Amino acid sequence: MSIEISGVTKRFGDFVALEDVNVSLPTGQLTALLGPSGGGKSTLLRIIAGLETPDTGTVAIEGVDATRLPPRKRNVGFVFQHYAVFKHMTVAKNVAFGLEIRKRPKVEVAERVDELLRLVHLSQFAHRLPSQLSGGQRQRMALARALAVEPTVLLLDEPFGALDAKVRKELREWLRHLHDEVPVTTVFVTHDQEEAMEVADEIVVINEGRVEQVGSPDELYDLPANDFVMSFLGEVTTLGGTQVRPHDVDVATAPRAAGAIEGTIARMLRIGFEVRLTVLTVAGEEVSVVLTRTHARGLGLEEGATVWLTPAPGATVVPAMRPLAV
Amino acid sequence: MVEPSSLVRWGLRLLALGYVFFLVAWPVALVVQHTFADGLTTLTETLTDPSVQYALTLTLQVAFWAVLINLVFGVTISLLLVRHEFPGKRVLSALIDVPLSVSPVVVGLALLLVYNGRTGWFGPSLEAAGWQVIFDVPGMVMATAFVALPLVIREVVPVLTEIGDDQEQAARSLGASGRQTFLRITLPSIKWAVVYGVVLSLARSLGEFGAVKIVSGNLTDRTQTATLVVEQKYQNFEQSTAYATSFVLAAVSVLCIVVVSLLRPKEASA
Ligand SMILES: Nc1ncnc2c1ncn2[C@@H]1O[C@H](COP(=O)(O)OP(=O)(O)O)[C@@H](O)[C@H]1O
Ligand SMILES: [Mg+2]
Numbered sequence: 001m002s003i004e005i006s007g008v009t010k011r012f013g014d015f016v017a018l019e020d021v022n023v024s025l026p027t028g029q030l031t032a033l034l035g036p037s038g039g040g041k042s043t044l045l046r047i048i049a050g051l052e053t054p055d056t057g058t059v060a061i062e063g064v065d066a067t068r069l070p071p072r073k074r075n076v077g078f079v080f081q082h083y084a085v086f087k088h089m090t091v092a093k094n095v096a097f098g099l100e101i102r103k104r105p106k107v108e109v110a111e112r113v114d115e116l117l118r119l120v121h122l123s124q125f126a127h128r129l130p131s132q133l134s135g136g137q138r139q140r141m142a143l144a145r146a147l148a149v150e151p152t153v154l155l156l157d158e159p160f161g162a163l164d165a166k167v168r169k170e171l172r173e174w175l176r177h178l179h180d181e182v183p184v185t186t187v188f189v190t191h192d193q194e195e196a197m198e199v200a201d202e203i204v205v206i207n208e209g210r211v212e213q214v215g216s217p218d219e220l221y222d223l224p225a226n227d228f229v230m231s232f233l234g235e236v237t238t239l240g241g242t243q244v245r246p247h248d249v250d251v252a253t254a255p256r257a258a259g260a261i262e263g264t265i266a267r268m269l270r271i272g273f274e275v276r277l278t279v280l281t282v283a284g285e286e287v288s289v290v291l292t293r294t295h296a297r298g299l300g301l302e303e304g305a306t307v308w309l310t311p312a313p314g315a316t317v318v319p320a321m322r323p324l325a326v
Numbered sequence: 327m328v329e330p331s332s333l334v335r336w337g338l339r340l341l342a343l344g345y346v347f348f349l350v351a352w353p354v355a356l357v358v359q360h361t362f363a364d365g366l367t368t369l370t371e372t373l374t375d376p377s378v379q380y381a382l383t384l385t386l387q388v389a390f391w392a393v394l395i396n397l398v399f400g401v402t403i404s405l406l407l408v409r410h411e412f413p414g415k416r417v418l419s420a421l422i423d424v425p426l427s428v429s430p431v432v433v434g435l436a437l438l439l440v441y442n443g444r445t446g447w448f449g450p451s452l453e454a455a456g457w458q459v460i461f462d463v464p465g466m467v468m469a470t471a472f473v474a475l476p477l478v479i480r481e482v483v484p485v486l487t488e489i490g491d492d493q494e495q496a497a498r499s500l501g502a503s504g505r506q507t508f509l510r511i512t513l514p515s516i517k518w519a520v521v522y523g524v525v526l527s528l529a530r531s532l533g534e535f536g537a538v539k540i541v542s543g544n545l546t547d548r549t550q551t552a553t554l555v556v557e558q559k560y561q562n563f564e565q566s567t568a569y570a571t572s573f574v575l576a577a578v579s580v581l582c583i584v585v586v587s588l589l590r591p592k593e594a595s596a
Contacts, residue, residue, distance in 0.1 A: 051495055071498045078499040084492035088514045097510075098500035142496075149500060 008057030077146030248315035400478025434540030478523030
């Protein structure tokens with residue numbers, strides 16, 4: 001295990017930002033810390049980097065207890081949400097910073113900077129100032145700067161959060177490729193479940209200072225530990241007191257299956273190939289159902305019709321215990 | 327037909343111009359006129375007068391040390407105020423403005439009370455250790471440093487606040503020590519604010535009068551600075567020497583500010 005976090009608690013005044021967090025992050029993988037805003041993801045990342053100290057608990061990096069080490073002794077690369085570029089230095093100087101601090105020979109520094117700028121496609125901008133770059137280019141420069149010191153661990157705090165949707169998507173794929181090329185242990189923070197599912201090998205779901213679940217994207221999606229994880233990873237609806245995804249609800253026009261729940265179609269919305277139903281059950285639940293247009297037509301559904309609902313065989317269901325937090 | 331609103335605007339402009347003209351421009355111009363009333367003679371004579379020479383050198387020395395002290399402490403206190411949380415921070419911040427609001431004469435008297443060699447609170451022990459503060463250069467440097475204290479801090483603090491600590495954190499995560507972070511990241515970012523603060527401090531230090539007059543004892547050829555010479559010459563009916571010395575003082579200050587405004591890059595205010 002590359003990073004071992006045990007019993008970490010962090011308070012800001014009376015506010016508990018992290019509460020008894022225990023996670024192990026495997027070597028060489030791309031891990032996402034996923035959760036809603038204010039959940040404590042950045043705080044955990046900054047504790048790993050040494051930019052924040054935990055009140056209790058320990059952090060070990062590659063088997064070395066790093067809890068009391070200053071950031072510069074941890075050999076981590078950190079990429080900040082708002083780039084934190086060195087404004088008065090050229091792109092090349094920014095990337096060279098960590099190497100110059102380590103007093104590497106000039107020739108070696110120049111070679112490494114060249115190589116990294118090629119890796120992040122910024123070679124032709126080497127002598128520009130950061131103010132002359134776009135947001136995406138600045139973030140790639142920040143990434144090259146963090147990679148220059150060959151960190152044991154690369155930490156990224158919402159690396160694409162401040163970019164527009166298109167650039168975001170491009171950089172996301174590019175990060176995945178980069179990680180396959182340079183397989184350094186990487187942890188990145190995001191509040192976007194799609195981004196986490198698409199890029200990460202492993203996801204740690206964090207909410208209100210606690211770890212809700214750790215697992216691969218598939219595990220999380222198919223076997224959510226609780227209704228919070230389930231609802232955070234995709235749309236859910238409540239059917240007979242359990243949570244189920246709207247596209248996992250089977251609709252029948254006659255009470256065939258045992259335990260099917262009876263209701264009437266209150267609303268019916270056609271969006272492209274999809275049909276979205278709102279079904280009012282006899283118990284007073286409002287259930288959302290999604291099915292294909294063809295399927296809906298085949299069943300002859302219309303507003304006001306009576307239907308019987310069951311979770312589809314093999315569907316992920318979770319008991320609804322807490323009110324939805326999303 | 328002129329619109330009333332632009333009439334008002336013209337009126338206001340005239341008022342502002344007139345105000346600055348009668349308050350600053352005309353009096354300063356008169357000093358220049360008196361200095362050069364008979365060509366360069368007065369200026370040359372003044373600059374070869376040994377008392378004036380001595381006073382100008384002493385002024386430069388005192389100003390140099392006062393500015394240096396304010397530079398080091400000013401930058402340090404600015405960093406403390408912006409980057410650290412500690413009890414008493416607001417009190418410190420308020421105290422820094424005291425020199426702006428207290429008359430320099432009061433500053434001089436206060437220093438006298440603490441450091442004078444006979445009855446001072448701290449002075450006798452210092453004097454026993456071979457340090458004379460009052461009626462000597464150390465006291466004059468202290469008085470000048472006190473009076474110019476807020477100038478560097480008030481220039482640097484807003485810039486430090488504006489740039490934030492992101493870049494410093496990034497430097498630390500890349501392996502820089504506190505010292506390296508300061509020298510390579512913080513200092514270049516606040517460079518122009520520091521230069522501006524230093525120039526303002528220098529100008530203020532060259533012109534300090536009241537506090538220095540009290541702590542120096544105004545001893546001719548020993549503790550008499552340029553501003554004190556101006557006063558003495560004027561009272562001794564050597565007006566032209568007084569004007570010429572004033573001219574030199576004003577010229578140095580104006581020159582400093584002009585040079586910095588020319589050097590300072592337009593966009594690099596941060
Ligand atoms: N330096 C700080 N001082 C006070 N509160 C903080 C500080 N840093 C973070 N917090 C609080 O801790 C909580 C978690 O913050 P953060 O870790 O940034 O969440 P996330 O990155 O998941 O959005 C937030 O409510 C935030 O306001
Ligand atoms: Mg955050």
